[in-house]
Amino acid sequence: MNQTTDEHQRLYQNGSQPHNWKRWGPYVAERSWGTVREDYSADGDAWNYVTHDDARSKAYRWGEDGLAGVCDRYQLLCFALALWNGRDPILKERLFGTIPAEGNHGEDVKEYYYYLDSTPTHSYMRYLYKYPHREFPYAKLVEEGRKRGKDQPEYELLDTGVFDDNAYFDVFVEYAKNSPEDLCIKIEVHNRGSVAESLHVLPHLWFRNTWGWGAERGKRPTIKLNQQNDKFSCLVADDTNAASLQNLMVPYELGVRFLYAEAGGKPLFTDNENNAEKLYGATAQNASPYVKDAFHRHVIDQEECINHQQFGTKAAIHYGPVSIPAGGSVVIRCRLTDTRQHDPFGDFDAIVQRRKEDADKFYESIHPPKATADEKLIQRQALAGMLWTKQIYLFDVDLWLRGDNPNVPPPPGRRKIRNGQWKHLNSMRILSMPDKWEYPWFAAWDLAFHCIPLALVDAEFAKEQLWLMLFEQFQHSSGQIPAYEWEFSDLNPPVHAWAVWRVYNMDRVRNGQADREFLERCFHKLLLNFTWWVNKVDTEGNNVFEGGFLGLDNITVFDRSRPCADGQLKQADGTGWMGMFCLNMMRIALELAKENQTYVGLATKFFEHYTYIGSAIKHMGGMDCKLWCDEDGLFYDVFIHPDGSHEPFKVRSLVSLIPLFAVERLEEKWLQSFDGFRENFEWFMRNRNNVTQHCVSTFAGNQGTVHLLSVVNDDQLKKILQRLWNPEDFRSVYGLRSLSKHHQQHPFSFSGQTVSYEPGETLSWLKGGNSNWRGPVWFPTTFLMIESLRKLATAYGDSLQIRTPEAPDEEVRLMDLAGGFANGMINLFVRNAEGRRPIFGNREKMQNDPHWRDYLLFHEYFNAETGEGLGATHQTGWTGLVASLIDEWRH
Incomplete structure (x- = not known):
């Protein structure tokens, strides 16, 4: 990559006065x-x-x-x-x-x-x-x-x-x-x-x-x-x-x-x-x-x-x-x-x-060399939106709760409304916002995704953003990362470790230097965050997590962020996110162990914790039920009634697919560099086979013996992928549906509430008003699925393929699935053969007028059938991931 432009030089100068170009x-x-x-x-x-x-x-x-x-x-x-x-x-x-x-x-x-x-x-x-x-x-x-x-x-x-x-x-x-x-x-x-x-x-x-x-x-x-x-x-x-x-x-x-x-x-x-x-x-x-x-x-x-x-x-x-x-x-x-x-x-x-x-x-x-002129326009405006939505975030929560003037204090009851446990949070920072009108406040899991496209143009800013969420004036002493200002204590998916590891590697590859100091600083704080998660959401110690709403505001029949008086919901997505968290932490620890063998023990700890989670997601910690449904080939939440009886929440949603995000591969040849970890790994594989057999597969790959860390075996993976790629299930022309189209004809009901497929705006509000996870396509979750498919494709090569309903005699490679989803999301913005951009829907002025048609909006989510943009119009934050997809799929 050419890093000799004048703008690159300004970026390099920015750290020292009087060259503060970002002031x-x-x-x-x-x-x-x-x-x-x-x-x-x-x-x-x-x-x-x-x-x-x-x-x-x-x-x-x-x-x-x-x-x-x-x-x-x-x-x-x-x-x-x-x-x-x-x-x-x-x-x-x-x-x-x-x-x-x-x-x-x-x-x-x-x-x-x-x-x-x-x-x-x-x-x-x-x-x-x-x-x-x-x-x-x-x-x-x-x-x-x-x-x-x-x-x-x-x-x-x-x-x-x-x-x-x-x-x-x-x-x-x-x-x-x-x-x-x-x-x-x-x-x-x-x-x-x-x-x-x-x-x-x-x-x-x-x-x-x-x-x-x-x-x-x-x-x-x-x-x-x-x-x-x-x-x-x-x-x-x-x-x-x-x-x-x-x-x-x-x-x-x-x-x-x-x-x-x-x-x-x-x-x-x-x-x-x-x-x-x-x-x-x-x-x-x-x-x-x-x-x-x-x-x-x-x-x-x-x-x-x-x-x-x-x-x-x-x-x-x-x-x-x-x-x-x-x-x-x-x-x-x-x-x-x-x-x-x-x-x-x-x-x-x-x-x-x-x-x-x-x-x-x-x-x-x-811009990548194979990008078209239209794709370059899309990428540039997406990144412009990312950079324009920086905002000074001024908020001293303790002062806000007490009030500035002791002679005119706020009403005492307001201390109990929200954020009373976050008095330490004190920000005078420039932060990446999801949207400076609809969401003019940081949201932790949005911000983690923002940093991926931001790293294309300003890796130092991306690293700073990830660190700030772990900084003492943001991260709680308990280890929790603040969610968003309407309730800092709410639960967002634990994607921070993934973003730290992803940005670290992007920076290392693009700029030729590995910022170990950044990685190590973040890792220590992520250890606190991991411990908080385990203590908070694994209440029974069986490695199956309740989690809360986890960002998927209205994907189920009730508000998952509120305790249910009639039982407990054991969440497949919460457990999947935690498996992913473990594997991210394992990879970071192994990277740090290249220079400091102290981290070998932590890498081992996270590998072993992952295996217990991977086993538990199949067997519910020894309970007589499991989150995996072999008949449907999907994971489901399980509702535990007070009397101990249980029933699966058979909602085909992202909840069913998120366990697939927990995937990594360890090549035997690569492990030779980590004697301590390799010995611990081999001992655990021999002596804890009752656990590892459910979530570690070993086979001969293109680069020799490969250990695939995934909570699904080959047979289960094929079943999930068939659902994933089926246009009557999860695959939209434009990405991954958040709820299966199956529920259009087969709604799911529980306690008088119903979940049905809604490809556009939701008819049911639980949280967030305009937020809908009941069918539309969202960038962050499709992006993570693309990553998982690419990792699986690297591990399996062409040895694992699936058949599709449209072409039952043809087999589709894993990399083709990943590319199909990536191109579908890019094509949301690209002018099609008729000269129309799907994001604009039937807005003829936006489609045809020369003073409108090339000015893009980056919506919060998209209609799974038409591609029309919905929700917030300027959530370039995680929808800005289209810039990363263009970068990665047009080289």
Whole structure:
């Protein structure tokens, strides 16, 4: 791989000052309202404690939001865009969406915006926001969403007709860094309509409110008008006299920053303070006469509410109304820098062009040689989404529980609502988010998958992300990794060890160096996490795990994260995940044992633990039942009644397949390097055959004797794979169904609840609202299945093949199964022979319009029959794995 591009050099420079190219980035959320962090209610109803309507008037405590926003590493100073089309009831400062009580499939952002490009240092970024000429239909979206049933599609912005006749603006925002502290910002607005239209454009610059929360208010930073002439306006932002940030090891300040904006705009000033009178009633008192929503009121309502003395903690340059001819465009240039500029726009265009060319060269070094032009576009936008969804995650849970001001404490009952056991969690980190609107908070198992595509472009950032979840201020003293902010104590699948091992190897192969220090640090913390899992979810010590909902929110008939008073659910997926965890830890320990024989004993420990789990999944720890059903050729959960009787939950779902994720191979020749482990392995194979016979197969492979560590033998594997590859069972054209199509005609019922195949949006909510594991295709689980099939193919070669219902006389190789699933997922995004992308479904504008069809959305999951994207529209997090599939299957 070519690592000589200018962007690669910037990545290498990033670790030392003054070359911190990542100090400024897209670390601003797209939604801070409706989050747990901003919720100080007595009932935990975060969505209604700070609403979208409140957001323009309320100063946030824990982080800012905006359109196409950027900020510094600790979000002292933010820059973002605001717009007004002259018709809307509010200034467009942030994205709008319906909350779970308003939408028929849970929360749903109701905007069209796209992350089109980004380098890993954010030296170049490009973003697109589509803004209607007509009044934005806020009320209509809410009203229609409330009326629709779960069996109907979501009511989207295109459905309202506001984009008819191309009556909209395309607002492109480009960032190009001349240096780590010098950002050129190009705003280009295209009028796609057939008549001239006007638009108000307001680039915003503001300080996050870090001064207004304690018993006494701290010193504030300032933004002032510094200069205005016929070429530009200049604002100067200065935090040198402001109170320092708490919780940092060393003092942090920005110093003086200059925002230059081309002539033609009017500087506006206010303060980033609550409009308490609007939020809390006439008896409340504003801390400043100039408040956060002043620009909204000034531009739209023509109120005299801005600071004419031209200073404050929030400022904007108001261009408008700017007339844009039909089919034409206008460009507005800004420059945010740490140095005084006499001619800030003299070299501006050259800088933007140079950084765009740098980005092109960088991605040409990333794209695999066999990728088509369309696949390169898909991979680049997927990675752009991964990089744009970085966010500064500010959250001190102990302070949040106690409250900032001892004179105005939160309601005492709220300490019992959520996260009371996580007082140690204190984040001031840049984290990879699943989606900065629908999920503007980290989710541990999502993040593990994020790191695989991130490692393609920035292995150091990927490794840092994995380590942070294990860092003392995140990982609980019990060993648990925090799940997500709505409940840090919830259970996500234990995929962290897999991600650490995967990223370590990607980094080693791509960059030519093995980062043993990273691997060893993570391994020690993963030991704590493994112990927590064993003690938490194997309550009877028989190596069969209850686990909880494990991320599969509504895959069964009841909420698995809640204890069942009528019995216990022994989970095939929980047990499968733990078998996988053991094998990941075994491989890490063997890698570390190459340089330190101390790790041999730990490798042995994890191998032996795996075998007990692998045996138990067949025999339930000696109980007279098992999770494997030979008749169906699948694993099932088993429900244990209080009287000891039991019955299998015969739901053909991912639960039935996840035990296949626990697979590794040990080649006899390779084991010769590990004398201690090899001796222990051979002793265990001889003396614990009653255990190992169920989960270790030994046979002659292409490279000599191979020991295959898998919980299924050849016969069981063939039965599972026949289900897996059957289009009437698990195989969709676009990947792996999360629930078998078998249940379309044969629903499963238990205690009055039913599970049936739903290829699109769910009709049954248990957790998560818009989350559906009852049929759609998901990237993370299909990705893991592809990995398992590739490992099995390497072990078996062509000696194990299966027959399919479509071609009963032909045999299919394991590698063909893996490639079939991989290509199916890539083809979700690729234009097919008819020129249509399956992800867009029947949205004709997205399929055919030249200003829409190549701007991609990366949905949370996909309709298993049509490929249409569903759920969150920008969950590039784990759906960004398409970039990794293109990388691995187009070389």
